[in-house]
Amino acid sequence: MGYAVELFYDVKSEKAVRKIWDGLGAVLGKPSLSELGARPHVSLAVYGDDLDTARFLEQFREFAQSMAPFEFKLSSAGTFPGSEGVVFLAPVVIRQLLDVHQRFHEVFSRYDAHGMAYYLPGNWVPHCTVAIDLSAAEVIEAVGYCRKAFKPITGRFQEIGLVEFRPVKELITLKLG
Numbered sequence: 001m002g003y004a005v006e007l008f009y010d011v012k013s014e015k016a017v018r019k020i021w022d023g024l025g026a027v028l029g030k031p032s033l034s035e036l037g038a039r040p041h042v043s044l045a046v047y048g049d050d051l052d053t054a055r056f057l058e059q060f061r062e063f064a065q066s067m068a069p070f071e072f073k074l075s076s077a078g079t080f081p082g083s084e085g086v087v088f089l090a091p092v093v094i095r096q097l098l099d100v101h102q103r104f105h106e107v108f109s110r111y112d113a114h115g116m117a118y119y120l121p122g123n124w125v126p127h128c129t130v131a132i133d134l135s136a137a138e139v140i141e142a143v144g145y146c147r148k149a150f151k152p153i154t155g156r157f158q159e160i161g162l163v164e165f166r167p168v169k170e171l172i173t174l175k176l177g
Contacts, residue, residue: 001049004163005060005104006041008173009072013155014040017074017089017128020150024087024131027145028138033129037168042072042091042126042157044104046116056111057162057172063107064160064174070096074128074153077146085134087142088127089150097126 009017017040018032025032033040074089091097102121105112117123131142161173 002165003047003049003051003053003171004041004043004165005045005108006039006043006161006163007100007157008039008041008159008161010156010158013072013074013153016153016155017130020089020130020146023149024142024145028131028134028141030131030138033131038165039161039170040128041161041163042097042128043119044101044160045108045111045119047111047114048116051111051114053162053171056108059107060160060162060172061174063104064176067100067103067160067176069156069158069176070100071154071156072097073155077130077143077150078127079139079143080125085132085136085139086129087131087134087139087146088129089146089153091126091128093126101126 018034021032021034025035073092075092076090078088078090080086101124105121112120130146134142157176159173159175162171163169164171
């Protein structure tokens with residue numbers, strides 16, 4: 001089990017990502033991320049199961065209120081190297097997205113020791129996962145599907161949540177601003 005801090009989209013862009021998720025599930029013959037209970041998102045941080053969620057949530061509400069909704073554009077598809085078998089949609093990296101990420105890690109720096117280094121400033125590759133736990137052959141098939149089915153998606157980040165995963169459970173979701 002682990003925890004993630006996730007930026008959630010507006011309804012229209014969430015539907016567009018779910019369409020990709022569900023299409024990939026059908027093509028690969030696997031449950032889609034929709035079926036696994038996830039919501040389309042970009043993660044700001046991922047933590048292990050030793051996160052003190054009660055203490056974390058005290059600051060989390062304040063952080064959400066201090067952040068205004070902002071625009072994004074998912075513009076490309078990609079994959080990470082290694083055996084995790086992840087395929088993702090990538091947002092255009094704009095200053096505001098980097099600033100939100102940096103500010104999050106400044107406010108919550110006491111928790112960085114509980115987090116995955118991939119999500120720390122200087123290491124972070126913002127992404128919206130569309131498939132995970134794929135074999136090498138499935139990654140190739142998923143990327144091929146995305147090349148055909150994916151068109152850039154524009155929208156707004158409107159909410160932020162703390163999510164427990166595997167299985168996915170939203171612990172708290174807050175509107176930005």
